[in-house]
Amino acid sequence: MDNVDSTRAFLSGCTPFDRLTEDQLQYCLQHLQLHYLCEESLEQVVPKDRPQLYLIKKGVFDLVGAQRQLIERLEPGDLFGYPSLMTRRPITNRLKVINDGLLYSLAQTPFDYLCQHNAQFSDYFARALGDRLLTESRSQEHDWTQLSVADILARQLIAVQGTCSVGDAAHIMTENKVSCVLVVDDDRLQGIITDRDIRSRVVARRQSYEQPVRDFMTTPVINLDWQAPLFDAMQAMTSENVHHIAVVRDSRPVGVITATDLMRQQRSEPLFLVSQIRKATTVEQLEAIARLVPEHLHQFAHRVVDVRLVGDLLASFTDAFNERLIALYQHQHGEAPFPYVWLTFGSQARRDQTLSSDQDNGLLLAQYPDQQQDAWFAGLADFVCDGLARCGLKLCGGNIMASNPALRLSEQAWVQKFKGWILEPDQDALMRTNIFFDHRALYGDTALFERFDKAVTELATNQIFLANLAASSATLAVPIGLFNRFRTQKREDEQEVIDIKKSGIAIINDIARIHSLAAKVRDCSTPARLQRLIDIGALNTGDGTDLLAAWRFLVQMRWSHQLNQAVPDNLIVPDNLDSLARRQLKAAFRLIKDAQDGLALTFSRGAF
Amino acid sequence: MQWLQRWFAARGKSKPWQEYRYLAIDLELTGLDAGKDEILSLAWVPVEPPTIMLTQRQSFVINTAATLGQSPAIHGLTRQHLQQGSDLIEGLCKLEEDSAASEDTLWLFHHAPLDMAFLRQAYQQRGRTFAPPAVVDTLALELKTLKRRGKAAEMEGLSLDKCRARYELPAHPGHNALEDAIATAELFLAYCYRNFHDQPHYLSSLLR
Secondary structure, eight states: OOOOHHHHHHHHTSTTGGGSOHHHHHHHHHHOEEEEESGGGHHHHSOTTSOOEEEEEEEEEEEEOTTSOEEEEEOTTOEEOHHHHHHOOOOOOEEEEEEEEEEEEEOHHHHHHHHHHOHHHHHHHHHHHHHHHHHHHHTOOOOGGGSBHHHHOOSOOOEEOTTSBHHHHHHHHHHHTOSEEEEEETTEEEEEEEHHHIIIIIITTTOOTTSBGGGTOBOSOOEEETTSBHHHHHHHHHHHTOSEEEEEETTEEEEEEEHHHHHHTTOOHHHHHHHHHHHOOSHHHHHHHHHHHHHHHHHHHHHOSOTHHHHHHHHHHHHHHHHHHHHHHHHHHOSOSSOEEEEEEHHHHHTOOOTTOBOOEEEEESSOOOHHHHHHHHHHHHHHHHHHHHTTOBOOTTOOSTTSGGGEEEHHHHHHHHHHHHHSOOHHHHHHHGGGGSEEEEEEOHHHHHHHHHHHHHHTTOHHHHHHHHHHHHTSOOSBOGGGOBOOEEOTTSOEEEETIIIIIHHHHHHHHHHHHHHTOOOOSHHHHHHHHHHTTSSOHHHHHHHHHHHHHHHHHHHHHHHTOSSOOOEEOGGGSOHHHHHHHHHHHHHHHHHHHHHHHHHOTTOO | OHHHHHHHHHTTOOOBGGGSEEEEEEEEESSSOTTTOOEEEEEEEEEETTEEOGGGOEEEEBOOOOOOTTTHHHHOOOHHHHHTSBOHHHHHHHHHHHHHTSTTEEEEESSHHHHHHHHHHHHHHTTOOOOOOOEEEHHHHHHHHHHHTTOOHHHHOOSHHHHHHHTTOOOOOOSSHHHHHHHHHHHHHHHHHHHSTTSOOBHHHHHO
16 A cells, blocks of 8 residues: 555656556656745756656646757646756756646656666657757757847948938948948838948049939848848858848838948958959969868858858858859850850759769750850850869769750750659659759849749649659658667778768758649748748648758758768768767657658659 | 754744655544544655655555444445554554654644544553654644635635645545645645745744
């Protein structure tokens, strides 16, 4: 009669305690303590220096992370405390009492005993830990790149009306010691005029200072929402080659961010590198700058918590090299005979290249070229592809490059090509043509690209095509097997490895692509696609955010791996990971496996 | 410095209530008359706020020949259970021992007078001195609190579950000595932490 029936009944209703054998349950009941948890008793019940497993009997508590972000709301039957028990890492999360209550605790020793003697019990916590860690890495510590534009917006809005004279505007700028002023009429952003504009457009051209600023301003103005991350501001400056960005709130202008503001954050060397790329006049100069890129990425990686941003930065560099090469060619050989678009495919289009990515590109031409016109474009393609290779972007082994005449096509021919892939696919071609469905216009005629992209988007909703894509993606093995063990492959040196690109990141890319094609989502990067799919309800929020977390985790792991290695490959040795990373990796693979199964169910009907 | 503490304690000075150790005790009885009814089971659990020391819980079913009458319907203890039980003296000795484990131990009941009368009787019948520590009674505390708030105790109810419900504690499977002892311990902690959170309260607040 030493048993407390109510406790036994309660435990039996809580996973994973329901998996315990009678003896194990008895053992557990002998080792539980019960506590009253309220604001006052918090430190005693949940001591920082002694991890325990907690099970809530009554009450409501919020589990918050080191950055005070909510990790989980805990209610009766919920467990917490296991991450520290399992990893022996210090406790960093805190509890916030919402409603007082009671909770059971189990100390390290009995917890370990139960884990050792019951595989289901320990497996449950291994999974829970993996999921938790993914959740936490999602809401990780903030660094400057996560600051919002509003955070560094120090100055009041300084604006003039469009009818204001240039002389008065210059006076206002001097008064306020600023290098630019926004032009705003009726709360609407009209344009921007800078020191340099006044010098080059007014003074140098001997214009009258009495003329209104609207005659000289730059419009439209590159602008960002006040809550946009600072990193976006940096990217906008590098990709648009501007030094001033207007900040808007509910589409009303509230201020300006300048390159100097960013540099004041002491973090903006990437800006200098990009501006150097834009100033280069020869391929040799570009090549020299390119040699600095890995070093820059390394330094950048050390400063940011979120290593994934290194990928965004690399994408900015690559785009800048690519654009500069096009500009150099046009400078030497004159303007193009007719409008065109420089297309990028695959990882460059998705902006998730790595140091080992090769180039994938093509040319979209407004019309069918005659021989002379074709020579101009062939020259461009050879020059740019060769230049990119010299800047570190390997030539494509599969010859998916603009230098290949088969990928230098008119709009009609491109659409015809896609039609072929979509309507008459064969298993072999599917794998090879996947890459073309991630495309982006790097340079050129926007309207032309829009027409092309729209046509492809319409074609790609074909059910049989999607079914085939899904079926072919389902054949890719996720390296997680029975009993939650990794399925490794042997490298030449006999080391057991996992290719986290091929059997992880690429599969998520596939899943995001297929869902996006089906839902006519035209974003190209995987996180943007997943976010859009969640927003429009094409993916349920839970699945979507899980996949997003898994993708980010794997990309982060790949970057950490590549930045610490002489040979940038994608091969991870699970045995070299600490137990924490191993668990996270397993959790990520399991999420991918689930999503892969889900994809097959949704689309696979009618494949081949 | 312990002697100094003891000296202060003897002078009626008391420490904050959280610094004491309480044994939440409950008995199952054949009836309500300590003169003729008997103890069927005895259980307790130590409370060291904010923790209920479940691992140190004690529970004794008493091997007694007492007439059970209708009582099995309430406590669920049948003749068979009782025959496998132990002698009451074992439980009483263990209780004495546990009570003496620390200077600052008190006894805790929900409705102390009834259980105290049976315990006094039991100790004395077996020729042992009955020297209980100070006693805290959750029923008395709750009654006082209700009165202070101008509420009629008869209307609100003072049974263990009625009291628990006022602190949002769930109904518990009653009439099992150990379950009742734990339920009393929970109520006690909820009562103190809820009512005393605004300022430090000393033991005297619980005994007055």
